[in-house]
Amino acid sequence: MTDTPLPIHRDFEREEFEVRCEIPETIRSDLMQIGGIPGLKTLLPSAGRIEELSSTHHALSDPVRVTILYLLSVQPLCVCVIRECIGISGSKLSYHLNIMKENGLIVSEQQGNWIIYRLTDKGKVFAEELARM
Amino acid sequence: MTDTPLPIHRDFEREEFEVRCEIPETIRSDLMQIGGIPGLKTLLPSAGRIEELSSTHHALSDPVRVTILYLLSVQPLCVCVIRECIGISGSKLSYHLNIMKENGLIVSEQQGNWIIYRLTDKGKVFAEELARM
DNA sequence: TATGCATTTCATAATAATTTGAAATAGATG
């Protein structure tokens, strides 16, 4: 693990770079080319976008919700069929459906006595990810 | 919201379909073509795969971790630079890095006094998702 | 309007994730 020489630079301690620690040379040289820490920060998505992304991932961070995603990728389904496939209580299912809905992965439509859920375009994008990983 | 007639079928109460509730006709007809509830279930990924997917999404369900993903999509970085960009304590950062590592989104490599993190191929796939949504 | 069914809502209990700060580890240097 200790196979590289370790030239140390304190350039990053200068206030223009806002860094209070030393940095290994391999990292430092690349970082300089994009404007140091400040330059790196400008390449990040906005705070709002990052919140949105993490929230969306949270909506898929539970096995029940991932299962719902794949069930609905087959066809739109009413709550009772989803419930039957997964084998959980109605209130529990409702809780999970709501999280997915709030995050724009699914939408619901009342049809008579039933409520039918289907994937949104965003939901479909995530359902297709199975192939990519 | 109440715009469709509601023909009710109890076919799904027959044990071969394992359903104990009524189902709206629009859903029922499509469902029959894939073999009812049992057929639908066979189209799901395995339980292990679903666990894996939800775990991966969990690893991206926090703003700190999403930020790390995007920082590392620019270039490999040592912990101290990541820390400087995000502005959190070392132990907290370590906690989040570990979750991402356990889920195969990043790998670390010791270089002298520092530990350098970089995205795995899997991590890169998720970093690219920004463009898709 | 009374009833039945599908679904949601709500309060609460149970569980899990995150934060915190102190202590430990690991490598480099004097």
Add this chain to the structure above:
DNA sequence: CATCTATTTCAAATTATTATGAAATGCATA
């Protein structure tokens, strides 16, 4: 070997998420 720096580990406190079951809602039908 003593010390410094970077990073991780650990236990405890805090906070967030999920599960549960009872009650409420909404639609349909008699």
